[in-house]
Amino acid sequence: MKRIVTVFLWSLLLTAASCAHEAWPEPDRSGASSGAVFSLYSAEYDDAVSRATLGEGRYDRVEFCIVDASGAAVPNLKGAYDADAAQIRVEGLHEGDYRLLVLGIRGDAAADGATVHAISHAGEEWITFPEELRKPLEAEYFYSQTPFSVVVHGSADGNTEEVLLAEQVVQHRIVGRVDFSLSFRNAQVEAALREASVEVGEYRFRTAVTGDGTLAGEGFGNFDALDLSQGGSWLFLPTVDGAALRGEVAVRTRNYLGTDVSRSFAFDLHSVEPNRIAEVRTEVVHPDDTSATLFLTEKAYAAGNHALILQDSEPKEVYTDPAQRKFNTAAPLQVAATDAGELHVRFYSPRDLGQVLIRARIPAVDTEFLDVAYFDRVPAFADFRARFPFIEREGMARSESGRWVRIPRLEAAALDGIEFRIESADAYWEKLCAIKHGWTIAFSLYGGDPDRADGGPVGNWMGIRPVHCREVVALFLNFTYMIDMPEHEEILRANEDRLYGNGGVNDKVTAETVLRQMRQSRTLNVGLVYPGNGVIGLGGGSTFGAYQQAWLQHYFNTYSCEIMFHELGHVMGYNHSSSFTYGPWAQELMNRFYVEHISQMPIDSPSYLNSSKNPNLYK
Incomplete structure (x- = not known):
């Protein structure tokens, strides 16, 4: 047998002590040996992947006892546990054969109602637990029993005591761990989890451990529900021989229609054993497993790590x-089916949109629109892709009329001719839907270079950057929301006598004409104007731009708004002789209306983009 040898010199210390030992002063760090030194190690769980690895036996509390060959506690000893070194030091041993009993505790034993007793014999109960538990243990409890011998060698210089250890002092848990987990067939059902819990039913456990490591006593578990929403590992006392750990795993999810679905699954764990990990894996069988509707909860969306458009890192070529x-x-929320059979959702918006239901009519499947996707939230500037x-x-998918329709497994080509509809209960969606006369917007460099610190100005233009593009949106x-506001129409009609065209103040323009021109479908290529040449805005035809x-x-700034409406006046075909550039329409009516009614606009605050704080602005 391999021997682990500790050699030390000592003087006998006679104290009336059993296993309720005295504490020592701080240990001597000088290197001089003055007693038996036992290094403690803690083992991994028996069935852990890393079970071959031993850790240092550091604990919040250590109790130890040395017994002789008969199991009686050895009296007249002094000893201490050095947590920093993970060692026990003992003085007062004579020549003979012994066993070192060690109880290590990590955590708060008081929270478990655990009691450590002084023992005079190894057969006595050393640590006990309540006979009724309402929750798993909060602390870990370790135990070891290590034989050793003390041999005295005489010499002219005095006696030398040698401690012979047949093995290392390795602590093993006297409790078991139970790992509960959930297995879902549908990742979207998992992401829609509201709560999961473990209801422990029948549980008879051991309530005591004796000095020689024997499990004793019997108790009964009457547990409160354990929260399993984020998965769970709990510590349990070992079950009584032949007893099982039984109970139910309860799961509650929600579906995209706002209905909660509850399911319960029984489990029967054969036993809980010391220093072993038992697994209770529950396969969640759910009615939504076969849903044909993409259900994007916040959690599911985040797990997809979906892209965003018009971000500061986006290349200018894109x-x-x-x-x-x-x-x-x-139509700022763009929805399409890709050639790969994906749902593609792209959102040109500085604001998030909540509660978004997407319906589709698939000619190859049904004549009705079917629920194909629901988003708890579509983020600002989202660029979402996922396979149907x-x-x-x-x-199975729900139809617009409430029927449940079976959708067979389709090839991507079967999506030809698909049509989409979008619904949302979000008040923001109501504002977006109020935009009846949309303008098509694209972004142009006009020769500038946004990769250069100065924007690479060419003539009156410099390179527009994403931070500006988002503000363009x-x-x-x-x-385009404003042009259909009743209040906007009223202000035009009330000031119709101040509207005049390219011929000057006598070239009268009716409010109806202006509304028709503003509501006319247009396509603009929007850029960033370089102010170095004294120009701060450019517009006309399909061209539009303003300085940073x-x-x-x-x-909030009426002057900035004046610049915008001045250039919009040019886009509408008016020159500098009209009221739409250097006149009341641009310089008084529209710019003030926009600022004063910003709270009613879809993008009612600069805080959504916070562009003024963006480090990618030109200096």
């Missing part, structure tokens, strides 16, 4: 390419 970045303000469930497997959503300050301040 955001200035109309094939990749272009939108109509009357029915591309992977058949499923905000401005034109607001502008105007994009940041259009929410």
Whole structure:
């Protein structure tokens, strides 16, 4: 047998002590040996992957006892546990054979109602627990029993005592761990989990451990429900021989229609054993497993790590390419089916949109619109892609009239001719739907270079950056919403006598004409104006641009708004002789109306974008 040897010199200390030992002063760190030193190690769980690895036996509390060959506690000892070194030091031993009994506790034993007793014999109960428990244990409890011998060697210089250990002092848990987990067939059902709990039913457990490591006593568990929403591992006292740990796992989820679905699943664990991990894995069988509707909870959306558009890191080759970045303000939430059988949702909006239901009519399946996706929230500037469930497997979808329709497993080509409808209970969606006369917006560099610190100005233009593009979205959503506001129409009609065209003040323009021109479908290529040449805005035809300050301040600054409406006047075909540029329409009526009514606009605050704090602005 391999021997682990500790050699030490000592003087005998006679104290009347059993296993209720005295504490020592701080241990001597000088290196001099003055007693038996036992290094403690803690083992992993017997069935853990890393079970071959031993950790240092550091505990919040350590109790130890040395017994002789008969199991009687050895008296007249002094000893202490050094937590920093994970060692027990003992003085007062004579030559003979012994066993070192060690009880280590990590955590708060008082929270478990555990009591450690002084023992005079190894057969006595050393630690006990209440006979009724209402919850799993909060502390871990370790135990070891290690044989050793003390041999005395005489010499002219005095006696030398040698401690012979047959093995290391390795602590094993006297409690078991039970790991509860949930297995879902549908990841979207898992993401819709509201709560999960463990109801422990029958549980008879051991209430005591003797000095020699024997499990004793019997208690009964009467547990409160355990929260399993985030998964759970709990510590349990070992079950009585032949007893099982039984109970139910209860799961409550929600579906996209707002209904809660509850399911319970029984479990029967054969036993809880010391220092072992038992697994209770519950396969959640759920009625929504076969749903053909994408259900994007916040959790499910976050797990998908979906892209965003018009972000500061987006390359100029992308955001200035109309094939990749272009939108109509009357349809800022773009929905399409891709050739790969994916639902593609792209959102040109500085604000999030909640409670979004997407319905689709698939000619190959049914004549009605079917619920194909529901989002708890579509983030601002979202660029979402995910395969339709029915591309992977058949499923059931609810129709617009409330029927349940079976959608067979489809090939992507079967989505040809698909039509979409969007619904949302969000008040923001109501404002977006109020934009009846949309303008199509794209972004242009006009020769500038946003990768250069100065924007690479070319003539009156510099390179527009994403931070400006996002403000372009905000401005034109607001502008095209404004043109159909009843209050806007009223102010035009009330000031119709101040509206005049390119021929000057005598060239009268009716409010109806202006409304028709503002509501006319248009496509604009929007850029960033370089103010170094004294120009702060440009517009006309399909061209529109303003300098940086105007994009940041259009929410509240009437001068910035004047610049915007001046250039919109040019887009509508008016020159500097009209009231639509240097006149009342741009300089008084529209700019003030926009600022004064910003609270009613879709993008009612600069805080959504907080562009003025963006580090990518030009200095």
